[in-house]
Amino acid sequence: MRTEKNGLGNIESTFSSFGYKNKFKIPLYKPLLNGNELRYVSQCITTNWVSSQGSFVEKFEKNFSKYVGTKYASSTCNGTTALYLSLLALGIGKGDEVIVPDLTFVSTATSVIHAGAKPVFADIDEKTLNIDPQDIRKKITKKTKAIIPVHLYGRPAQMKEIIELAQEYDLKVIEDSAESHGAKIGNKKAGSFADLGIFSFYGNKIMTTGEGGMVVSNNEELIAKVNLLKNHGMKPNNKYWHEVVGYNYRMTNIQAALGLAQLEKIEEKISLKRKIANNYKKLFSETNLTLPSEDKGTKNVYWLYWVMLKNKNALELIKKLAFSGIETRTFFYPLSSMPIFGKQKKQVNSHKVFQKGLCLPSFPSITYEEQQEVASKIIGLINQS
Numbered sequence: 496m497r498t499e500k501n502g503l504g505n506i507e508s509t510f511s512s513f514g515y516k517n518k519f520k521i522p523l524y525k526p527l528l529n530g531n532e533l534r535y536v537s538q539c540i541t542t543n544w545v546s547s548q549g550s551f552v553e554k555f556e557k558n559f560s561k562y563v564g565t566k567y568a569s570s571t572c573n574g575t576t577a578l579y580l581s582l583l584a585l586g587i588g589k590g591d592e593v594i595v596p597d598l599t600f601v602s603t604a605t606s607v608i609h610a611g612a613k614p615v616f617a618d619i620d621e622k623t624l625n626i627d628p629q630d631i632r633k634k635i636t637k638k639t640k641a642i643i644p645v646h647l648y649g650r651p652a653q654m655k656e657i658i659e660l661a662q663e664y665d666l667k668v669i670e671d672s673a674e675s676h677g678a679k680i681g682n683k684k685a686g687s688f689a690d691l692g693i694f695s696f697y698g699n700k701i702m703t704t705g706e707g708g709m710v711v712s713n714n715e716e717l718i719a720k721v722n723l724l725k726n727h728g729m730k731p732n733n734k735y736w737h738e739v740v741g742y743n744y745r746m747t748n749i750q751a752a753l754g755l756a757q758l759e760k761i762e763e764k765i766s767l768k769r770k771i772a773n774n775y776k777k778l779f780s781e782t783n784l785t786l787p788s789e790d791k792g793t794k795n796v797y798w799l800y801w802v803m804l805k806n807k808n809a810l811e812l813i814k815k816l817a818f819s820g821i822e823t824r825t826f827f828y829p830l831s832s833m834p835i836f837g838k839q840k841k842q843v844n845s846h847k848v849f850q851k852g853l854c855l856p857s858f859p860s861i862t863y864e865e866q867q868e869v870a871s872k873i874i875g876l877i878n879q880s
């Protein structure tokens with residue numbers, strides 16, 4: 496067990512305490528692979544096309560961009576490389592600052608460091624958990640080049656305000672949509688608002704390719720740069736002539752086969768997620784817990800459903816639930832609390848919500864009875880304390 500002091504009290508990793516591969520009776524997540532996954536993956540094997548050269552890759556990119564509503568898409572080996580390639584395509588590097596939310600998965604910020612730039616943390620809104628546009632404004636300096644908003648846990652960030660700010664200060668925007676496939680503001684989907692959007696298809700995301708990612712954009716030039724960089728910097732029409740020092744961040748045909756099948760049933764997965772959210776909302780309606788919500792005219796896809804306690808003992812509750820075989824999880828640690836990012840100013844709201852919030856089992860095939868069990872355990876434990 497690892498114990499750390501970092502200004503958030505003694506934090507014991509719930510994963511290492513209970514064993515990473517521990518079989519929880521009710522896990523936090525597992526993918527739903529109930530469509531053409533096996534058929535398409537078998538086709539990769541029977542046709543011998545297993546590398547990134549297979550025909551599923553192009554098909555998946557085409558269908559995914561159509562789904563998101565952008566002109567172009569470029570698949571990658573994971574969501575983190577999609578972020579990194581997006582930053583490079585925008586020419587962001589040494590001496591630049593990129594504003595990211597303090598509450599997000601780490602690679603929103605580490606990709607900025609890999610690009611040679613500096614992540615600057617903006618605080619979040621306590622109610623939405625998303626980056627606060629007013630705090631973004633406060634964090635803009637002469638060095639700021641871009642903003643990476645995240646639609647945290649499936650709830651769309653305030654893209655209108657963020658795009659307006661970016662225009663005012665001449666900044667680029669990369670939309671980290673890793674947790675929000677199919678989320679909407681008005682009729683537009685997450686990923687289609689900014690210069691570039693990125694998605695993750697990790698095993699626990701709303702749709703999965705095992706590991707995988709995507710960059711989407713309406714800008715042909717930016718996507719061409721992403722394509723060049725992810726493919727060894729090799730000129731598309733001149734094999735083994737390398738224009739730039741590139742990488743191999745391509746997606747394989749097997750991943751794309753999975754992705755294509757997952758995409759065929761994305762609406763089913765999203766409606767299951769929304770039903771799960773609605774069930775939890777009803778089950779917790781008599782409690783004093785704070786619950787996720789949805790702004791009028793937007794669509795939250797509830798990647799992970801969460802609750803926030805009135806007091807600050809989320810970690811205690813998580814441990815007790817784990818002993819009952821229910822896997823829950825703290826919010827992401829505020830990035831400004833982690834020593835890997837150097838000395839940072841503590842962001843108030845992200846620290847506050849971290850201590851009170853926990854993410855609940857949210858896998859698409861969870862049964863109503865399982866949700867009832869999760870809710871009654873939580874309600875029992877909070878009434879006890």
Ligand SMILES: *Cc1c(COP(=O)(O)O)cnc(C)c1O
Nearest residue numbers: 573574575600602673695696697
């Ligand atoms: C999952 C995730 C990523 C990274 O995706 P990987 O495919 O795991 O590399 C980036 N940003 C956010 C917000 C995520 O949740």
